[in-house]
Amino acid sequence: MQILPGVHGSAQMIGDTGNSDTKHWLDAELRSDHAGETGAVAIYSGILAATSDPELISFALDHRETEMRHLALVEEWVPVAGRSRLLFAWRMAGFATGYLPDFFGQNAVYATIDAVETFVEQHYSAQIDRLATHEDQAGLKSLLVRCRDDEIKHRNQARGRAAEPVGFFLNAWCQLVSIGSAGAVALARRF
Ligand SMILES: [Fe+2]
Ligand SMILES: [Fe+2]
Numbered sequence: 446m447q448i449l450p451g452v453h454g455s456a457q458m459i460g461d462t463g464n465s466d467t468k469h470w471l472d473a474e475l476r477s478d479h480a481g482e483t484g485a486v487a488i489y490s491g492i493l494a495a496t497s498d499p500e501l502i503s504f505a506l507d508h509r510e511t512e513m514r515h516l517a518l519v520e521e522w523v524p525v526a527g528r529s530r531l532l533f534a535w536r537m538a539g540f541a542t543g544y545l546p547d548f549f550g551q552n553a554v555y556a557t558i559d560a561v562e563t564f565v566e567q568h569y570s571a572q573i574d575r576l577a578t579h580e581d582q583a584g585l586k587s588l589l590v591r592c593r594d595d596e597i598k599h600r601n602q603a604r605g606r607a608a609e610p611v612g613f614f615l616n617a618w619c620q621l622v623s624i625g626s627a628g629a630v631a632l633a634r635r636f
Contacts, residue, residue: 472527473634474572479519480529480633484539485512491543492554501551508599515592529633542622553615555607560619562600564626569593
């Protein structure tokens with residue numbers, strides 16, 4: 446079995462017939478990746494809409510540029526028909542995830558990004574681990590590794606700027622963000 450970028454840039458599988466489980470898994474995972482990168486761009490747009498803090502503006506502009514690059518790369522692998530039907534909802538949820546914490550200050554924004562990027566790192570790492578046994582899927586795996594490594598940088602930048610310790614309510618908010626991210630991925634895999 447082999448996954449190749451298709452004529453229109455879509456992910457395609459060729460080869461073995463006994464791998465419909467893997468194809469099904471991969472279609473669902475890529476749909477969630479595309480939804481996630483769509484939401485990631487929106488998170489940073491939400492921060493930019495809410496803040497007038499020069500440090501946060503430069504942080505969000507820099508991160509959004511990376512997320513836009515991720516989205517463009519993932520779009521090459523996910524045909525329009527394979528994308529989530531809930532993209533509008535992912536954009537709205539992402540925007541709110543970036544916009545709302547700004548009301549509680551810079552630290553809340555950094556803690557939120559730390560929570561989101563920690564989740565995304567684990568999400569990509571699980572996919573990379575499963576693809577590790579598929580040597581003929583090196584192209585897709587290297588894309589996921591590239592995205593995952595950028596997310597780790599984002600998380601570390603946010604963590605490095607956040608003040609310690611995180612208070613009770615901020616911690617509860619970050620837990621909510623993680624649970625919400627997991628719920629969004631579960632939905633985006635299916636719809
Ligand atoms: Fe990303
Ligand atoms: Fe990121």
